[in-house]
Amino acid sequence: MKFIQADVLKQKPTDESKLGFGKIFTDYMFTMKYKVGQGWYDAQIEPHRPIAFDLATTVFHYAQGIFEGLKAFKNEKGEIRVFRPEENFKRMNRSAVRMCIPEIDEKLVLEGLFELLKIEKDWIPTSPGTALYIRPSIVATNVALGVHAGTEYLFFIILSPVGSYYAHGLAPTRLLVEDFYTRATVGGTGEAKCIANYAVSLRAGEEAAKKGFDQVLWLDANEKKYVEEVGSMNMFFVIDGEVITPMLTGSILPGITRKSCIELLKANGYKVSERKISIDEVIEAQAAGKLDEAFGTGTAAVISPVGMMEYKGRDYVVNNNEMGKITKWLYDTITGIQTGRLADTHNWVVKL
Amino acid sequence: MKFIQADVLKQKPTDESKLGFGKIFTDYMFTMKYKVGQGWYDAQIEPHRPIAFDLATTVFHYAQGIFEGLKAFKNEKGEIRVFRPEENFKRMNRSAVRMCIPEIDEKLVLEGLFELLKIEKDWIPTSPGTALYIRPSIVATNVALGVHAGTEYLFFIILSPVGSYYAHGLAPTRLLVEDFYTRATVGGTGEAKCIANYAVSLRAGEEAAKKGFDQVLWLDANEKKYVEEVGSMNMFFVIDGEVITPMLTGSILPGITRKSCIELLKANGYKVSERKISIDEVIEAQAAGKLDEAFGTGTAAVISPVGMMEYKGRDYVVNNNEMGKITKWLYDTITGIQTGRLADTHNWVVKL
Structure with a gap:
């Protein structure tokens, strides 16, 4: 799998009690593109940085997009533990069918995720109640204003170290x-x-x-x-x-x-x-x-x-x-x- | 209103019978930004070119966005004619309220649209059944994965010379x-x-x-x-x-x-x-x-x-x-x- 090195790595959060949810992102992401007639291509791990989109891109106008959410943990031995990831990519493919989005190769994206997690293992928080939140997504990226399913897509996985989803933690x-x-x-x-x-x-x-x-x-x-x-x-x-x-x-x-x-x-x-x-x-x-x-x-x-x-x-x-x-x-x-x-x-x- | 000149202008379509719908875009667009606490700011006309988005941007994950569609025409005298534009921006504000998006100043965006149309008047096709399609949109642009209304937004108007919406024209x-x-x-x-x-x-x-x-x-x-x-x-x-x-x-x-x-x-x-x-x-x-x-x-x-x-x-x-x-x-x-x-x-x- 292609890997593009980041020029500079970000400062990792020092206080795991202040992570919040989905506010901080790691250095790298997994991406893959799709074109009608070509299928999914260019699977790679690259720096998590802004990507250029034309403002006539389908997802901005017709919201053709799906996503998943799962978590990775790290124990004292430094072992990375991912909870039921294959279930997420199975569900992602069911969502894809419903939303006219091309299905992904579940095995390939699982491999991509695992490789990404190995690279980003130092970003996985270890305090009780924290985790590395994993967000796989697919959005339609072709440039067109007719109301139709897209002809091009971007699959991506971004990572965010997180604390409790609710600010009040486990309180009812x-x-x-x-x-x-x-x-x-x-x-x-x-x-x-x-x-x-x-x-x-x-x-x-x-x-x-x-x-x-x-x-x-x-x-x-x-x-x-x-x-x-x-x-x-x-x-x-x-x-x-x-x-x-x-x-x-x-x-x-x-x-x-x-x-x-x-x-x-x-x-x-x-x-x-x-x-x-x-x-x-x-x-x-x-x-x-x-x-x-x-x-x-x-x-x-x-x-x-x-x-x-x-x-x-x-x-x-x-x-x-x-x-x-x-x-x-x-x-x-x-x-x-x-x-x-x-x-x-x-x-x-x-x-x- | 601020105007940013394009380095190079695009080739305009030469055959108005082949425009299709929403496939070709003009040289310029109107944009305006919003931040909580600041309101709408930086209204400007700039080249229609790709804009960089972080992949954790709200619109990619929670589809917080609204849009409008209206048309401009040009007659033999070179007069630009816009059909009921104030109705579109009124409706856009109603959509904004429903979708937790901040309302826009209807007068300001109308002025922005009119200025944009004057700059782009040579893009307005004149054959029967053609028009310059106008697409005002607002999307949430802040970078965050919690499911909440955005705290930052981009308003934009892009333009596309169009023919019939249906490939078969006016056929039933x-x-x-x-x-x-x-x-x-x-x-x-x-x-x-x-x-x-x-x-x-x-x-x-x-x-x-x-x-x-x-x-x-x-x-x-x-x-x-x-x-x-x-x-x-x-x-x-x-x-x-x-x-x-x-x-x-x-x-x-x-x-x-x-x-x-x-x-x-x-x-x-x-x-x-x-x-x-x-x-x-x-x-x-x-x-x-x-x-x-x-x-x-x-x-x-x-x-x-x-x-x-x-x-x-x-x-x-x-x-x-x-x-x-x-x-x-x-x-x-x-x-x-x-x-x-x-x-x-x-x-x-x-x-x-």
Whole structure:
């Protein structure tokens, strides 16, 4: 694989408690180009530096783009540990099909990622709760204003050392149950990790943030009845001992942390249901004292306890605004497997 | 306004019959930047050339962007004529609010556009059916991976001499009525001219194109019952003498050509209804011989007759696959006003 050396390397962050999320980027990135008739070409590792785009480029006008998010960790032995990377590139190819983007060679980009990580290993933070966040993306790069799928694309992987996704760390989050705005419908792009889904969610997110909420809890677009997801996280509820997460209906992102949680819970004897769950069911359970826990799952936040939900102007406190037992067990287990503190019982970690 | 001279000017197209749509761009563009705390700044006219973007820029990851489309024409006297430009910048500000993008000073960007057009007047084609297509856009330009509205933006106007939007010109189009994929829902971003809406529509459009259709006719996302729009055009049906266009429910783009058609039709004594219209009503009218005409309206295509619609595997021919009377009258009237062939009875044209 071609490697282009950077002239100067950046100063690495000295205080890992101040990393934030997605603000600092490493020295190198992996890139690869695509042209109709030629396929993917020019896979290389090059300095992470600005690239020139004509302002008539398709992605600026029609948002044809997809991405992924995953994390790498480093243990005391200096071993680089990547959590389920093959799942991300599989999902990326499913997103690609939905968004008329050419599929990638999963093996090739995995190799590219691993090589990039080896080069950038000194950028991987090691404090508890930190990681090297990996962002693979594809955007349409041809210059044209007709509304059509692109004829040229850029695949890239950029890296960012990160701390907690939420500024308040693991403290329970406050969710606003959104009953006006919608994120996605069946027949739409909700299950694809496409950049458009995030644009659509911005306004509701900003309005919720102004009111002091961390995230929006989306309901289904048609009936505004069933819980969907949080946009950056899938949702789980523990009701009367049953762990429930909304089933994948086509409008919900099939999260890899979601999938890992389901697998872990089942392997450890928990009753897990993937099914439709209405917001009324959640609220009734809360009223009856049966809503034991609620949490979100996602690569960025890993496992995030929910402490409070507001729906139609009323507040519903979950588990005394404290992190629940299953939530904590999942957080400890997944981060333990990721960092190597616990045995990788499911063969999820790729070690470099 | 600051002006940066280009070193070399491009060769202008010599054959106006081969312009296509959005493939060729002029020498200059208008740009303006935004930073939180500073507002919009650095409005200038500069050479249309590639601009450097970090690959962690918000628009590449979360598709935060909006745009507009309008046209300028030139008559024999060399007069530049712009069709309803103030309507576009009004709508752009409405889109901005929906997408958490800072609003622009409509007067300032109009002035910027007019100055740009004066500089680029030799690029305006004059053959029938051609125009200078104007594409104002705003994209989020700050470098960050958290899912939040951007803190920096780029506004730009680029120009492209264009011919017909459809390769087949004014020949009646073939529409595929889409009953699986969805474009937008009430509570979503359908009424904003945001780049995300176009990404969401790509897959259905490509599948329709493969089957030989020009466009997808979208139905409402909830019931898949009511006609919405075509993605690049609003829809009109003439049934038993009544001109019907879907009412603006929140998921349909409020087209400026749509609005102009309604105003023209009303001023000329036609019965026009903005109301919900189900696909069943359209099909029943066709079966009863009462679907006199169907057409789409949009800046790019102006007025486009519909000759055939396929719905659930059955074909429905409209008006013998010929352009109808009202369709032709609207096309002639709007293009007549735009180019100056007809009197500008509604004061729609800005002359430079």
